[in-house]
Amino acid sequence: MRVDLNADVGESFGAYRLGDDAALLPYVSSANIACGFHAGDPSVMRRTLEAAAARGVAVGAHPGLPDLAGFGRRNMDLAPETVYDIVAYQIGALLGLARTVGVRLAHVKAHGALYNMAVANAVLAAAIARAVHDVDDRLIFFGLPGSPLIAEGERLGLRTASEVFSDCSYEPDGSLTPRRLPGAFVHDPEQAARRAVRMVLEHVVEARDGTTIDVRADTICVHGDGPSAASIARLLRQRLEEAGVGIRAPGAEA
Amino acid sequence: MRVDLNADVGESFGAYRLGDDAALLPYVSSANIACGFHAGDPSVMRRTLEAAAARGVAVGAHPGLPDLAGFGRRNMDLAPETVYDIVAYQIGALLGLARTVGVRLAHVKAHGALYNMAVANAVLAAAIARAVHDVDDRLIFFGLPGSPLIAEGERLGLRTASEVFSDCSYEPDGSLTPRRLPGAFVHDPEQAARRAVRMVLEHVVEARDGTTIDVRADTICVHGDGPSAASIARLLRQRLEEAGVGIRAPGAEA
Amino acid sequence: MRVDLNADVGESFGAYRLGDDAALLPYVSSANIACGFHAGDPSVMRRTLEAAAARGVAVGAHPGLPDLAGFGRRNMDLAPETVYDIVAYQIGALLGLARTVGVRLAHVKAHGALYNMAVANAVLAAAIARAVHDVDDRLIFFGLPGSPLIAEGERLGLRTASEVFSDCSYEPDGSLTPRRLPGAFVHDPEQAARRAVRMVLEHVVEARDGTTIDVRADTICVHGDGPSAASIARLLRQRLEEAGVGIRAPGAEA
Amino acid sequence: MRVDLNADVGESFGAYRLGDDAALLPYVSSANIACGFHAGDPSVMRRTLEAAAARGVAVGAHPGLPDLAGFGRRNMDLAPETVYDIVAYQIGALLGLARTVGVRLAHVKAHGALYNMAVANAVLAAAIARAVHDVDDRLIFFGLPGSPLIAEGERLGLRTASEVFSDCSYEPDGSLTPRRLPGAFVHDPEQAARRAVRMVLEHVVEARDGTTIDVRADTICVHGDGPSAASIARLLRQRLEEAGVGIRAPGAEA
Numbered sequence A, B, C, D: 001m002r003v004d005l006n007a008d009v010g011e012s013f014g015a016y017r018l019g020d021d022a023a024l025l026p027y028v029s030s031a032n033i034a035c036g037f038h039a040g041d042p043s044v045m046r047r048t049l050e051a052a053a054a055r056g057v058a059v060g061a062h063p064g065l066p067d068l069a070g071f072g073r074r075n076m077d078l079a080p081e082t083v084y085d086i087v088a089y090q091i092g093a094l095l096g097l098a099r100t101v102g103v104r105l106a107h108v109k110a111h112g113a114l115y116n117m118a119v120a121n122a123v124l125a126a127a128i129a130r131a132v133h134d135v136d137d138r139l140i141f142f143g144l145p146g147s148p149l150i151a152e153g154e155r156l157g158l159r160t161a162s163e164v165f166s167d168c169s170y171e172p173d174g175s176l177t178p179r180r181l182p183g184a185f186v187h188d189p190e191q192a193a194r195r196a197v198r199m200v201l202e203h204v205v206e207a208r209d210g211t212t213i214d215v216r217a218d219t220i221c222v223h224g225d226g227p228s229a230a231s232i233a234r235l236l237r238q239r240l241e242e243a244g245v246g247i248r249a250p251g252a253e254a
Helices: A021-027 A042-055 A080-101 A112-119 A122-135 A148-155 A189-202 A229-242 B021-027 B042-055 B080-101 B112-119 B122-135 B148-155 B189-202 B229-242 C021-027 C042-055 C080-101 C112-119 C122-135 C148-155 C189-202 C229-242 D021-027 D042-055 D080-101 D112-119 D122-135 D148-155 D189-202 D229-242
Strands: A002-009 A030-034 A058-062 A105-108 A140-143 A160-164 A204-206 A212-214 A219-222 B002-009 B030-034 B058-062 B105-108 B140-143 B160-164 B204-206 B212-214 B219-222 C002-009 C030-034 C058-062 C105-108 C140-143 C160-164 C204-206 C212-214 C219-222 D002-009 D030-034 D058-062 D105-108 D140-143 D160-164 D204-206 D212-214 D219-222
Touching: A002 A021, A002 A058, A002 A229, A021 A042, A021 A229, A030 A042, A030 A105, A042 A058, A042 A080, A042 B080, A058 A080, A080 A105, A080 A122, A080 B042, A080 B080, A080 B122, A112 A122, A112 A140, A112 A148, A122 A140, A122 A148, A122 B080, A140 A148, A148 A160, A189 A204, A189 A219, A189 A229, A219 A229, B002 B021, B002 B058, B002 B229, B021 B042, B021 B229, B030 B042, B030 B105, B042 B058, B042 B080, B058 B080, B080 B105, B080 B122, B112 B122, B112 B140, B112 B148, B122 B140, B122 B148, B140 B148, B148 B160, B189 B204, B189 B219, B189 B229, B219 B229, C002 C021, C002 C058, C002 C229, C021 C042, C021 C229, C030 C042, C030 C105, C042 C058, C042 C080, C042 D080, C058 C080, C080 C105, C080 C122, C080 D042, C080 D080, C080 D122, C112 C122, C112 C140, C112 C148, C122 C140, C122 C148, C122 D080, C140 C148, C148 C160, C189 C204, C189 C219, C189 C229, C219 C229, D002 D021, D002 D058, D002 D229, D021 D042, D021 D229, D030 D042, D030 D105, D042 D058, D042 D080, D058 D080, D080 D105, D080 D122, D112 D122, D112 D140, D112 D148, D122 D140, D122 D148, D140 D148, D148 D160, D189 D204, D189 D219, D189 D229, D219 D229
Parallel strands: A002 A030, A002 A219, A030 A058, A058 A105, A105 A140, A140 A160, A160 A219, B002 B030, B002 B219, B030 B058, B058 B105, B105 B140, B140 B160, B160 B219, C002 C030, C002 C219, C030 C058, C058 C105, C105 C140, C140 C160, C160 C219, D002 D030, D002 D219, D030 D058, D058 D105, D105 D140, D140 D160, D160 D219
Antiparallel strands: A204 A212, B204 B212, C204 C212, D204 D212
């Protein structure tokens, strides 16, 4: 058994530091690198690519909305064509820098409101998936299982990776519990790690109402914000490995 | 004999239109496409790539300073490393969109103040040339003949294209006459066209003081701004072709 | 009888020109000046203030969403507190420049998607109105009659100006006909002018279904885009004056 | 005897935190608030105004270059007219938010490269001083003693405040030791505090070569970055107060 651990990195901008990538990278197998729209800048991107490459972590593009002030977390009513263009632009920008570092882009994961809007809107999901496909059809496309992101990616023949959130609560229908509801997050790292192990080994997770639901876990999202992000990631990785689960990027050789 | 005619295009941004690319593209062989820093946006870039491809015009990146408000024409004191990163980013971004359109990037020409600063500063020229080289060493690197842009490009093994300005005056040392001096521009299109023909066929141009200086003309810059830009470009192309000069991008097959 | 004619101006940015303010200003009594978020920059703002002042046109702030690439026309999911802050910021910015020119700000009209979102959302309308009130409670607040913009402005004790669109179709409930529907616009300038005269003198307009509805017309929006914007504005003003309607800003002395 | 302690605050942006204003504000008497160009955003500005007002700290505008990616620290070749406009815009923007909070702007201090360019360029200094004067001629204008900032401010009749840096080394001519030279900074907080006390009480400072030079110290710049910024500020204030120096903003009543 194997699973990928992915984290958002490279979210600093100019003089602004965000997250502690150096502490987090040792524990993940895939790094989603911000591409300058919601976060990141060209120099941060290059340095993040170098840091991930030095750790043997697979790198992918993490395109977001053109909203630095809102960190890409505020919905914007963009035309699907615009979404296609900004995603292709951002993947390309990271690709340019990846070439200077000598690494290959492995995957794409949409960021924040772009991801969430696409989970609820197949037209946007298709625009993102098409952009990924048209820039490089070997890129692995990350998305919420059961969402249009995965469906549209597969429809285009992209390899996809279904992403789970071990520290988030699920509804009985497989969607994530809305953030505003009580119990939306699993705050105990040990409990989150147990949920992760179960999702990988048994392909199920306990929903908020106690029912057990099926889930596909190709990659587990590790949140990089918060002061103890790295120690939580380390614990998660340790518990998975203790359970016999290998930590590997989806595209990595067995 | 052959020469390239290049023009800056794709400089619109959002609701803002700049230049008349559709009118200009029929007369040039290379299009320098703005990459979103000094001008252009992802959708403008894609549409410009499509328009150039439809015309058989070779496309290249036209990276500029991160200064949309100043159209990349105001000097900024950027570290060479930063210049390297923003150039790689911008070439990559255009590369991403070029893949969606199915065209290959042929060249890179720095824009505005970035170009001018590099003409006067070999360290910056080297940073730009290295970024071009490291993203794709088959890209043809445009620059002022005799400037560090060409020297640094050649030092890295890049194919270069020496660029002349038929509507600009030259000093006896081969540099361009500063804009603030009288006679800095050749306003008569017929005279500019005669200068272009002579630069291509005889490899010389008459300097401001009447002396004749050697010049290498691989590509002629066609200014796209101004209401009569397209008709000037058409005249220039016509006069060159009448003189037996073929108009072809540097990388185009003979 | 009197009415105000207002137009959006100062929408150029850096090297980008938009609209022909010089041609339009002679025909309007109120100028809504973009404040640098959706359009405009500090130098454009100052020059626009100077041009309006030279014509005796009342000047107001035209705050928009922080989305230059989308010209402030794309809905963004901003928190009401954020809306309050960006509106206060933009009014203040114009106020700073107005002081350097020696003119007084007379009014505020929200732009594009900010205006439209507030028409449909009383919480956003209240955030905008509060920002206007808290920066300067003598500012006249423009908005769609019957909308939360007017209601929230009045609740705070602001003087309001109900805005009509003589070249737009109305629904029987007093709302504007959605742009996507046939007949959403009145393309004949003479017909639009007749509608304007009737709105001012008879306080009614014919809705799309032929019924006559009441409407309050303190100010008429003159669209500044399109090649014949100025000539349409001139015709509108001429027809109003021929009908005995004086053209004056809401805050202007009789 | 009295002196002002000023610090740059409100430099966060969107999701990005910079500095620890809450820890610093108790020890300073003047807060220079970033205005959204090099740092800060409308919401950060309002919250910073509220925090400063709650502490009784005088608030001023800290306008910078339009270069968020470079934090306003990279020289940009702006026309003096552009500098005038961006300074008036930024002061106005803060003024708008200050009105919503109910506080009066007390001063203006240019930021980073804008400050440094103006120290070396009287035309830029005059552009800044004119903008301050034209927006509100009661604003106190901070600048390096002996520099064009102070000279141009005084020429316009502005009240000025000469600013010293107790943790920076001075050259015999009164200029600051360039950052790249050894000994440019005074790293020991106690030594810096002793220098501050001497500058205030004796109007002299020991230059890098050991000579004693005259200096006017109306306000002392307290650096807000670095993990121990607040404790250094506390020590500085304590040592000044122990020496009988009152800490008060320049415009504060005695």
